Structure formats: structure tokens, C-alpha cells
Amino acid sequence: MEPRTGAAPEHRTAITIPPGPFRPSWDSLEHYAVPDWYRDAKFGIFIHWGVYAVPAFGNEWYPRNMYVQGSREFAHHVATYGPQDRFGYKDFIPLFRAEHFDPDRWAELFAAAGARFVVPVAEHHDGFAMYDSRLTEWTAARMGPRRDVIGELARAVRARGLVFGVSSHRAEHWWFFDAGRTFPSDVQDPAFASLYGPAAPRGSQPDDAFLTDWLARCCELVDAYQPWLVYFDWWIEQPAFAPYLQRFAAYYYNRAAAWGHGVVINYKHQAFPERAAVLDIERGQLDDIRPLAWQTDTSVSKNSWGYVREQDYKTASDIIADLVDIVSKNGTLLLNIGPRPDGTIPEEEERILREIGRWLAVNGEAIYGTRPWTVYGEGPTRVPRGSFTDTRRAAFTGRDIRFTTRGDALYVIVLGPAAAEVTVRSLGTDLRLYPDRIQTVELLGSPTPPRWTHAGDGLHILVPDGWTPEGPSVFKVVRA
Numbered sequence: 001m002e003p004r005t006g007a008a009p010e011h012r013t014a015i016t017i018p019p020g021p022f023r024p025s026w027d028s029l030e031h032y033a034v035p036d037w038y039r040d041a042k043f044g045i046f047i048h049w050g051v052y053a054v055p056a057f058g059n060e061w062y063p064r065n066m067y068v069q070g071s072r073e074f075a076h077h078v079a080t081y082g083p084q085d086r087f088g089y090k091d092f093i094p095l096f097r098a099e100h101f102d103p104d105r106w107a108e109l110f111a112a113a114g115a116r117f118v119v120p121v122a123e124h125h126d127g128f129a130m131y132d133s134r135l136t137e138w139t140a141a142r143m144g145p146r147r148d149v150i151g152e153l154a155r156a157v158r159a160r161g162l163v164f165g166v167s168s169h170r171a172e173h174w175w176f177f178d179a180g181r182t183f184p185s186d187v188q189d190p191a192f193a194s195l196y197g198p199a200a201p202r203g204s205q206p207d208d209a210f211l212t213d214w215l216a217r218c219c220e221l222v223d224a225y226q227p228w229l230v231y232f233d234w235w236i237e238q239p240a241f242a243p244y245l246q247r248f249a250a251y252y253y254n255r256a257a258a259w260g261h262g263v264v265i266n267y268k269h270q271a272f273p274e275r276a277a278v279l280d281i282e283r284g285q286l287d288d289i290r291p292l293a294w295q296t297d298t299s300v301s302k303n304s305w306g307y308v309r310e311q312d313y314k315t316a317s318d319i320i321a322d323l324v325d326i327v328s329k330n331g332t333l334l335l336n337i338g339p340r341p342d343g344t345i346p347e348e349e350e351r352i353l354r355e356i357g358r359w360l361a362v363n364g365e366a367i368y369g370t371r372p373w374t375v376y377g378e379g380p381t382r383v384p385r386g387s388f389t390d391t392r393r394a395a396f397t398g399r400d401i402r403f404t405t406r407g408d409a410l411y412v413i414v415l416g417p418a419a420a421e422v423t424v425r426s427l428g429t430d431l432r433l434y435p436d437r438i439q440t441v442e443l444l445g446s447p448t449p450p451r452w453t454h455a456g457d458g459l460h461i462l463v464p465d466g467w468t469p470e471g472p473s474v475f476k477v478v479r480a
Contacts, residue, residue, distance in 0.1 A: 249277065
């Protein structure tokens with residue numbers, strides 16, 4: 001373990017809500033309005049990167065599972081590094097060097113992918129802050145990389161014209177290392193209590209000292225980096241967090257009012273009232289249009305959010321189809337990648353991002369700045385509703401169609417391989433969903449316009465010969 005250096009963390013002080021339109025109450029916070037920049041953005045990049053990338057085994061919960069007796073991670077850790085009282089999670093920190101971390105190259109990749117905002121994890125459940133915090137010595141600015149990763153990335157992302165946000169998973173730290181108290185491990189060493197603690201039983205509620213510290217860390221991120229989005233993981237839904245969530249939201253929204261632009265808080269389940277922030281569904285989607293803006297967060301990998309050596313990747317085409325489905329239902333996609341501990345992004349993840357970017361370069365007008373139509377789509381494939389369902393749906397077919405709209409244009413997006421003739425039943429003249437006459441039908445990316453007829457049973461589109469897109473086909477329908 002490398003020595004700790006730098007000044008001691010500052011004392012946690014009470015947070016004063018800045019003046020502004022919001023008070024720390026649900027009644028006041030339900031007057032929040034989702035900003036247009038977010039409603040128009042549709043696609044962002046999530047980044048899980050931290051010390052847990054060093055063991056690169058299992059997933060980003062390795063810090064917890066390496067102390068859970070009987071787990072794969074426990075057995076792997078003992079066999080590879082030795083017992084946990086001799087080599088604990090803290091001992092991975094000197095190996096997390098980020099020697100090839102290039103925030104400008106990352107930002108270039110995210111822009112090329114077509115993302116409009118970027119959200120790195122500022123602190124995961126492991127309690128290691130990726131930013132220059134005054135409230136803990138366990139930070140990337142003082143140990144490991146010895147760089148303010150969040151600050152450097154914020155500058156690079158904004159220089160590319162992208163919106164910058166942050167993610168805090170600090171809430172789960174209350175219990176994250178509790179298994180290390182059940183057998184001899186460094187979690188029980190008082191010298192490292194500021195990293196591993198509280199390590200309280202998972203079924204317990206956090207106390208005021210922890211909650212006060214949680215609030216202070218969140219407000220520190222807001223003041224230091226002025227993020228336009230703050231994402232929270234699920235455990236803030238615990239009853240003890242409610243008054244602290246109200247105080248944070250009022251603090252953040254009032255800060256944003258002084259900055260002169262709108263911001264977003266992401267929450268899961270019922271942690272916030274639905275109008276007070278933006279609902280996020282982890283690794284899952286909705287099965288219909290939601291009138292209020294919402295978000296899916298998922299990863300390019302099916303098995304881990306952070307870097308591991310054995311990833312099970314999704315295809316770019318499947319991710320694009322999910323993006324279209326989400327946008328058609330008034331949602332936004334936050335897509336995660338997991339860099340290596342040296343700061344490089346795995347080649348397959350870069351390839352996936354660039355493939356998505358190529359599709360968006362041609363078809364982005366059907367995504368960015370759009371709004372849902374009267375119905376989200378049609379077709380035989382049902383998308384499961386709820387969290388952790390993103391790998392359960394069947395493959396989309398050429399009869400699975402989604403709609404988005406902007407101005408006079410209705411975008412008809414075929415999720416699977418398009419047949420020689422595409423029939424859009426929802427645009428039948430006798431169904432009263434689209435009573436207007438159609439002026440033009442365009443196939444985005446094709447130099448040859450498609451032939452079409454509009455009849456009572458739908459819009460019939462003949463796909464030009466030789467059409468072989470890399471992803472979903474997008475037809476732009478303009479009414480007369």
C-alpha cells in the first residue's frame with residue numbers, strides 16, 4: 001500500500017441551501033422542469049473506471065465480492081494475491097496507474113460515437129474518489145494515478161462541445177465492505193477505516209454522520225465541476241436518505257439557476273417523486289411511451305460495467321436498435337464503457353462506439369431533438385418492461401418499426417433487416433393516426449429515393465435495390 005499523503009480531509013460541515021427557486025421539500029422540487037438540452041440529447045456515454053479495473057475479474061463488485069467467502073472472487077483473490085489480511089482491496093490502488101489516460105482522446109471518441117453528454121463515475125461503491133476531494137484522502141488525485149481524473153475529463157469533454165455530468169454511487173458504501181468483518185481481513189484494520197468504513201450490515205439504515213458526509217461529497221462535486229447531470233445508483237431509495245435527497249436537489253437546482261442552465265438528476269425506482277427528477281431504468285426499458293422524460297443506463301458488455309478480461313459484448317446493431325426503441329418512447333440512452341487500468345479503452349468497445357457513431361452520422365436527425373409520435377411503433381417483438389431485462393428480448397425483425405417526429409417529419413425506423421417492401425400499418429389512411437397526405441418519403445443514406453404508395457392498409461415502401469445498411473433503416477416521411 002502506498003503511503004497516504006496530503007492534508008487531512010476537511011471536517012464535514014452542514015450544507016447551506018443557496019438562494020433560488022427551490023426549497024428542500026418534495027412539493028417544491030416537483031416544480032422542476034427537464035431541460036431541453038437533455039430532452040434533445042438522447043445519447044450519452046457512461047464510464048465505470050476505478051481501482052476495480054486492476055483485478056479485472058468478475059465485475060466492478062470485485063471490491064465487495066473478494067471478501068465474500070464462497071464467491072468466485074474470494075477464491076480467485078486468495079489464489080492470485082494471497083489472504084485478504086495481507087493483500088486487501090487497498091493494495092490494488094498503487095497498481096491503478098492510468099499511465100495512458102488521455103482525456104482528449106476519450107473525448108474525441110465520445111464525439112465520434114455521436115454522444116451528446118458524458119457521465120463518468122466520480123465515486124463508486126468502493127469509496128475511492130476519482131476526483132480531487134477535500135473530504136477524503138482516498139482519491140485518484142492523491143494516490144494511484146495522482147491525477148484529478150474527473151477534472152481533466154470535464155475539460156476535454158467540454159472542449160468538444162459535449163455536456164459533462166457525474167455519477168455518485170457513494171450511498172452503497174455504507175455496507176459495501178461488511179463481509180470483510182466476518183473473517184480476518186484488512187477491513188477490520190482501524191488504519192484503513194476511512195476507506196472501508198462504515199462496513200455496516202447491509203440491512204441497516206445509514207446514520208446521520210454517513211448521510212451528512214454523503215451530502216457534503218455530492219455538493220462538493222457540484223461546486224467543483226458544475227456538472228449538468230448527476231446520476232445516483234439505487235440505494236438512495238432507503239428511507240433515511242429522503243431528507244438528504246431533498247436538500248441535495250434544492251442545492252443543485254438552485255446552483256444551476258445561478259449558472260443559467262438546466263440540470264438533471266437521475267434516480268431509480270421511487271427514490272424521487274417522478275416530477276422532481278428523471279427516472280433511470282438500469283439495464284432495461286419501457287414497453288410504451290412515458291409522458292415524462294426517462295432514461296436507460298446499460299453497458300456495451302452483458303456481464304460487467306467495469307473492465308474485466310472476459311467480456312461478453314453486445315453488438316453495435318443491437319445497441320442502436322435499443323437506442324431507437326428508447327427514444328421512440330420518450331427516453332434517453334446512457335451507454336457504459338469500462339476502460340483498462342492503464343487508461344486505454346478496449347479495442348472492441350471503441351469499435352462498437354465508432355459503429356454507433358457512423359449510424360448516427362447518417363440517421364441522427366431521426367434521434368436528436370425528436371419527440372415521440374402518437375404511438376411508439378408496431379411489430380411482433382415485445383420489449384420487456386423494467387430493470388435487468390436488456391438481454392431478454394428476442395431479436396428485432398424487419399416488421400418491428402419505431403416512430404419519432406420532429407417538425408413536419410415523421411421518422412419510420414425499421415429495427416431489423418428491411419424486406420424488399422416495408423409496410424407501415426400505423427400509417428394506414430383508415431386508422432386516423434396519420435390523416436395527412438404524404439408529400440415525400442426519403443430513405444436516409446440512400447442516393448436513390450424509394451418508391452411508395454399510401455393506402456388504407458398502410459404506407460407501402462419499396463426499398464431500393466442493393467440497400468445494405470449497417471443498422472436500422474430510417475425512412476423520413478414528410479406530410480403535404
